Amino acid sequence: MNNLTEFEKYVIEQKGTERPFSGEYVDHDVQGMYLCKKCLAPLYKSEHKFNAHCGWPAFDNEIEGAVKHTLDADGHRTEITCAQCGGHLGHVFEGEHLTENNIRHCVNSVSMVFTPLDELSQVSSASTPNEKATFGAGCFWCIEAIFSQLKGVQSVKSGYCGGDAKDANYDAVCSGRTGHAEVIQIEFDPAVISYETLLAVLFESHDPTTLNQQGNDKGPQYRSVIFAHNSQQIDAANRFINALTEQHVWPKPIVTEVSAFDTFYPAENYHEDYFAKHGEQPYCQLVVKPKFDKVMSKFADKRKN
Incomplete structure (x- = not known):
């Protein structure tokens, strides 16, 4: 497990949210893979990412078995967490028709770390x-x-x-x-x-x-x-x-x-x-x-x- 800063702990372990348009991966379009900041489990590929103009990184797919979906206690939203360590990623939304997959993983940049394609090749x-x-x-x-x-x-x-x-x-x-x-x-x-x-x-x-x-x-x-x-x-x-x-x-x-x-x-x-x-x-x-x-x-x- 990686050591986390206090803000990273707030988002990942206490289910907080970073300010919109403040994360380093909002407009990030480099080829590679996004990993869980806490445990380095692979979560998303760069081809899953799209610009939803929402202020947070958006993905319309995930690496199979990497992300857990859990209905919030209020029954209105679905939280997404790292399936391996349980770290909070953000929330998932359906029915917005932003891509063919019709799903948007709205993820905090601070919950992830990026590895470029040349290091994965x-x-x-x-x-x-x-x-x-x-x-x-x-x-x-x-x-x-x-x-x-x-x-x-x-x-x-x-x-x-x-x-x-x-x-x-x-x-x-x-x-x-x-x-x-x-x-x-x-x-x-x-x-x-x-x-x-x-x-x-x-x-x-x-x-x-x-x-x-x-x-x-x-x-x-x-x-x-x-x-x-x-x-x-x-x-x-x-x-x-x-x-x-x-x-x-x-x-x-x-x-x-x-x-x-x-x-x-x-x-x-x-x-x-x-x-x-x-x-x-x-x-x-x-x-x-x-x-x-x-x-x-x-x-x-x-x-x-």
């Missing part, structure tokens, strides 16, 4: 076709061991992502005060293994319904989270989570965060290939190995020779 070239994926699913020892065995995965690095601090180390992150999650960053060849397959392995590798916890490992550093590197990954992650929800794969609601990737801090060297080097240790035998064996048996055809 997928990085690839003929010489470097690999892509990156960054996942958090509890202790990084567990998922590092699993993903490193998949065909098409070139490398897996353990580290930290998603915190407020400008640096991260194991002791600080384990305190739960920095806001970072233990993650792995995967470099993979999309011609061999798809991002959707990586998502399937991710959700088989942990319980996405336990908030800030995996087994006996508790704290925000163990949260379930997907840090998307581009808009395609954002869409794929939301589609995947929505499909799991609709199919009732899990008996409880999925709490996995989908956030825009920011900064990855590599973990200390002794975390590298931890299961491969220390597989005889009790934690590895009791926690990592059973999970590793279960996932590898299900994805045997995806395993490296």
Whole structure:
């Protein structure tokens, strides 16, 4: 979660409203994506935005599953909030016939942060076709061991992502005060293994319904989270989570965060290939190995020779 100013808290957490025509995104027309200011969850694409001449940024669509609609207590207006963190965005109006979609999300600029298209774009070239994926699913020892065995995965690095601090180390992150999650960053060849397959392995590798916890490992550093590197990954992650929800794969609601990737801090060297080097240790035998064996048996055809 991002640290908020007092005015941002007033709007986002206390459901306040900024003055009309005062926000930085009222006349903003750059290509990219608008994210939740509080949790960086993707909310709107630039193609959803239009000029409603109302004094606040207006959108006639939303990223699937990103925005929650709730009728106000007075029954007259519908509030919109970030589906991930509950932060107040504004209100939604229908029947104004301003666009073909006939809907207007009236959003406070201060509730959002913008990421330009070039920072969301997928990085690839003929010489470097690999892509990156960054996942958090509890202790990084567990998922590092699993993903490193998949065909098409070139490398897996353990580290930290998603915190407020400008640096991260194991002791600080384990305190739960920095806001970072233990993650792995995967470099993979999309011609061999798809991002959707990586998502399937991710959700088989942990319980996405336990908030800030995996087994006996508790704290925000163990949260379930997907840090998307581009808009395609954002869409794929939301589609995947929505499909799991609709199919009732899990008996409880999925709490996995989908956030825009920011900064990855590599973990200390002794975390590298931890299961491969220390597989005889009790934690590895009791926690990592059973999970590793279960996932590898299900994805045997995806395993490296």
